[in-house]
Amino acid sequence: MGDHYFSAEPGAASRPAAVDLVLRDLHLRLETDRGMFSPDRVDAGTRILLDSVPPPPQEGHLLDVGCGYGPIALTLAARAPGATVHGVDVNRRALELAGRNAAAAGLANVSFTEPEALDPELRFAVIWSNPPIRIGKAALHELLETWLSRLAPDGRAYLVVQKHLGSDSLQRWLTESGLATSRLASRSSYRILEVQAREHP
Numbered sequence: 001m002g003d004h005y006f007s008a009e010p011g012a013a014s015r016p017a018a019v020d021l022v023l024r025d026l027h028l029r030l031e032t033d034r035g036m037f038s039p040d041r042v043d044a045g046t047r048i049l050l051d052s053v054p055p056p057p058q059e060g061h062l063l064d065v066g067c068g069y070g071p072i073a074l075t076l077a078a079r080a081p082g083a084t085v086h087g088v089d090v091n092r093r094a095l096e097l098a099g100r101n102a103a104a105a106g107l108a109n110v111s112f113t114e115p116e117a118l119d120p121e122l123r124f125a126v127i128w129s130n131p132p133i134r135i136g137k138a139a140l141h142e143l144l145e146t147w148l149s150r151l152a153p154d155g156r157a158y159l160v161v162q163k164h165l166g167s168d169s170l171q172r173w174l175t176e177s178g179l180a181t182s183r184l185a186s187r188s189s190y191r192i193l194e195v196q197a198r199e200h201p
């Protein structure tokens with residue numbers, strides 16, 4: 001139990017709702033609920049990420065870290081029908097809804113699991129994420145190190161972070177950690193960071 005959107009079992013009583021994800025190429029109606037991130041509308045940062053990123057690779061494994069009810073993973077799945085998309089989250093209520101949203105959208109190339117259930121051998125051609133900044137810097141760095149070190153050679157990650165929540169210092173930390181990172185886009189208070197896989201000798 002817990003009171004944060006990143007709790008495994010949200011304490012908030014269920015109150016089902018629906019939101020519209022409207023992008024240039026896609027319109028999805030998504031079920032949401034209390035006890036998860038941004039249940040009343042698709043987060044502005046998520047929409048900016050989805051409007052800014054280059055088209056995903058059309059094959060291989062693609063990942064959304066911290067998928068919530070699924071807007072990012074479902075967009076990946078719709079834009080890359082030949083790829084296998086994974087969404088991971090610690091919030092079980094969100095994972096259940098994300099699975100239902102995939103079924104409702106008829107997207108069969110995406111699945112949602114708890115992070116530890118994903119095959120550790122998988123390497124990802126692309127990672128898209130609106131990461132959980134509010135878990136704190138140390139936990140966030142650990143989370144990003146875990147997943148970004150699993151980018152395939154030539155893989156890329158795209159992260160949306162608000163400037164006032166530390167996008168510049170996160171960019172610096174990523175680069176100092178050997179993950180070359182640049183700013184792909186900047187819109188209102190949001191920054192989209194593009195991260196390259198570490199080069200292995």
Ligand SMILES: C[S@@+](CC[C@H](N)C(=O)[O-])C[C@H]1O[C@@H](n2cnc3c(N)ncnc32)[C@H](O)[C@@H]1O
Nearest residue numbers: 005006037046066067068089090091130131132
């Ligand atoms: C900013 S929200 C983004 C949710 C969703 N992708 C969206 O765009 O609406 C970050 C998500 O990360 C999840 N999260 C928190 N800690 C996590 C962890 N250790 N591993 C995976 N996901 C985590 C939270 O439960 C939350 O759903």
